[in-house]
Amino acid sequence: MKKVKLFDIIVYILLGLSGLLVLYPLLYIVSASFSAPADVVSGRVVLFPVNPTLLAYRQVFKNKLILSGYANTILYSAGGTLISLAVTICAAYPLSCRRLMGRGLFSKLLIFSTLFSGGLIPFYLVVKNLGLLYTRWSVVVPVALNVFHIILMRTHIQTAIPAEMLEAAEIDGCSHLGRLVYMVLPLSGSILAVLVLYNVVGQWNSYFYAMMFLKDQDMYPLQIILRDILVMNSVSSDMTVNISEMILKQGLADVLKYALIVVSSAPLLAVYPFIQKHFVKGVMMGSMKG
Numbered sequence: 001m002k003k004v005k006l007f008d009i010i011v012y013i014l015l016g017l018s019g020l021l022v023l024y025p026l027l028y029i030v031s032a033s034f035s036a037p038a039d040v041v042s043g044r045v046v047l048f049p050v051n052p053t054l055l056a057y058r059q060v061f062k063n064k065l066i067l068s069g070y071a072n073t074i075l076y077s078a079g080g081t082l083i084s085l086a087v088t089i090c091a092a093y094p095l096s097c098r099r100l101m102g103r104g105l106f107s108k109l110l111i112f113s114t115l116f117s118g119g120l121i122p123f124y125l126v127v128k129n130l131g132l133l134y135t136r137w138s139v140v141v142p143v144a145l146n147v148f149h150i151i152l153m154r155t156h157i158q159t160a161i162p163a164e165m166l167e168a169a170e171i172d173g174c175s176h177l178g179r180l181v182y183m184v185l186p187l188s189g190s191i192l193a194v195l196v197l198y199n200v201v202g203q204w205n206s207y208f209y210a211m212m213f214l215k216d217q218d219m220y221p222l223q224i225i226l227r228d229i230l231v232m233n234s235v236s237s238d239m240t241v242n243i244s245e246m247i248l249k250q251g252l253a254d255v256l257k258y259a260l261i262v263v264s265s266a267p268l269l270a271v272y273p274f275i276q277k278h279f280v281k282g283v284m285m286g287s288m289k290g
Helices: 002-033 037-042 055-060 064-096 103-115 120-129 147-160 163-171 176-184 189-205 208-213 222-230 249-286
Strands: none
Touching (some): 002 249, 037 249, 055 249, 064 176, 064 189, 163 176, 222 249
C-alpha cells in the first residue's frame, strides 16, 4: 500500500509540474498583454500584470487590418466548416453502405491520397485553373475534403447506427436521402460536433493557403496579420500614432504581439473546455476498425 501511495504522489507531482510548464507561458502572455510596455521590455512582468493597462488592446482594435482579419477568419471558419461537413457527409454515407459497388476501391483511393500527392506546384496550378486564385474560395475549397473526417463519419454510421433500422426504413419506401436526413444525421450529433470542432480549429489556425493564394490584404485572415507582426516584426504606423512619445516602439510592438496572441486564441480557449469530451470521443472512434 505504501508503494502504491508513493507512486501516486510521484505521478501527481509530475502532472503538476507538467501543468505548470504548460500554463505558465499562457499566463505570462496574458499578463504581458495587460502590462505597460516599459515594464514588459524591462522584464518586470513575471507572473501577474505590472501597471495594468488596456493600451495594447485599444491599439489592436484600432487597426483596420486586424478587424478585417478577424472578420475574415470567422467567415472562413464558418463557411469552410459548412462546406467540409457537406462534402464529408456526402462521401461517408455511400461508403457506409455495404451494397455500394466498388466501395472497397473508393476507400482505397481515398487512403492512397493521404500517402501520396502531386506536390505544391501542381496543387497551385489546379487552384489557378479552377479560377479560385485570389478569391476567398481558394482558402476553403482546397481543404473541404478530409479523408480522416470521412473515415470518422463512415465508422460512426457503421457502428452506431443499426443496419437493420436503415433496412427497415428502406422496406417502408424511404429513399437514401430520406434515411440520411431523417435517420443518420439526427443520430450523429456527437460525431458532427467532433467534425465541426476539427474544422473550426483547423480553419481558425490556418494561414498557409491564404498566404499562397491571396494577395488582397482585405481578404487576409487574422493569422496572416498575426504572422506579419510576430515573424516579420512589422507594426503599422496607425498602431503607434499618438503614443510614440510616451513609450518605446519596441515595447509597444512586444505588448501588441502578446495582445494579438490573446485576441486570436481567446475564442478557441474559451470554447474548448466545454467540448473537450468530443475531441476524446473522436480520437477513440478513429481508433475503431471499420
